[in-house]
Amino acid sequence: MKSIAIVYHSANGRTERIAQTIANGARRVPGCDVQLLQAQALIERPQALLAFHGLILGSPTYLGGVSAPLKALMDSTGPLWRQQKLHGRLAAGFTVSALPAGDKQSTLISLFTFCMQHGMLWAGNPILPEQHLGVPYDEAANRLGSWSGLMAQADKTSPDFCSGDLKTALVFGQHFAETLRRLQQPQLEPAQEAHA
Numbered sequence: 001m002k003s004i005a006i007v008y009h010s011a012n013g014r015t016e017r018i019a020q021t022i023a024n025g026a027r028r029v030p031g032c033d034v035q036l037l038q039a040q041a042l043i044e045r046p047q048a049l050l051a052f053h054g055l056i057l058g059s060p061t062y063l064g065g066v067s068a069p070l071k072a073l074m075d076s077t078g079p080l081w082r083q084q085k086l087h088g089r090l091a092a093g094f095t096v097s098a099l100p101a102g103d104k105q106s107t108l109i110s111l112f113t114f115c116m117q118h119g120m121l122w123a124g125n126p127i128l129p130e131q132h133l134g135v136p137y138d139e140a141a142n143r144l145g146s147w148s149g150l151m152a153q154a155d156k157t158s159p160d161f162c163s164g165d166l167k168t169a170l171v172f173g174q175h176f177a178e179t180l181r182r183l184q185q186p187q188l189e190p191a192q193e194a195h196a
């Protein structure tokens with residue numbers, strides 16, 4: 001059994017909606033246990049991350065970067081970094097913002113760099129943008145053309161994401177879980193044995 005945590009911050013529910021959809025995609029893969037965790041709940045106990053083989057980190061894009069609660073969690077992992085406790089785990093990232101570009105790439109690069117500093121392995125978003133296959137733009141998976149991680153866009157006036165972004169999240173989650181299934185990883189140590 002492989003365990004996956006989707007760790008996110010969401011102030012107004014958009015990032016949470018994408019996190020839930022990623023979880024639904026990952027749950028399509030047999031043999032994967034998927035949990036959704038709010039970043040704020042882990043800031044005081046980041047060692048809880050050690051209980052998972054795979055971590056998918058998500059944040060809204062705030063002024064071209066991760067939001068403060070997600071950054072606080074990242075910063076709280078300093079003691080884990082010193083001991084490279086997260087080494088070898090599979091990781092991926094996603095972000096949601098209001099504007100079509102909105103500097104989402106910058107947020108993904110922060111998440112990527114964080115995971116690389118921890119010695120984790122990065123899984124991207126290897127989906128050919130489906131509009132190139134004739135699918136209408138709003139219905140196309142990876143319509144925003146982001147391979148380094150998942151991007152989704154919804155402005156405040158939209159009732160929900162377009163179907164393309166939800167489809168991207170499903171496929172992204174499924175791809176992550178399938179990749180994790182194929183990986184040989186070291187035994188997880190119990191979270192309580194890690195000293196933060």
Ligand SMILES: Cc1cc2nc3c(=O)[nH]c(=O)nc-3n(C[C@H](O)[C@H](O)[C@H](O)COP(=O)(O)O)c2cc1C
Binds near residue numbers: 063100
């Ligand atoms: C402080 C702040 C900064 C923001 N900065 C950006 C930005 O740089 N680019 C962008 O496209 N949207 C930006 N937004 C919009 C959010 O990314 C967007 O509303 C997102 O969906 C919020 O996610 P949530 O519903 O999960 O909280 C910003 C919103 C706030 C509150």
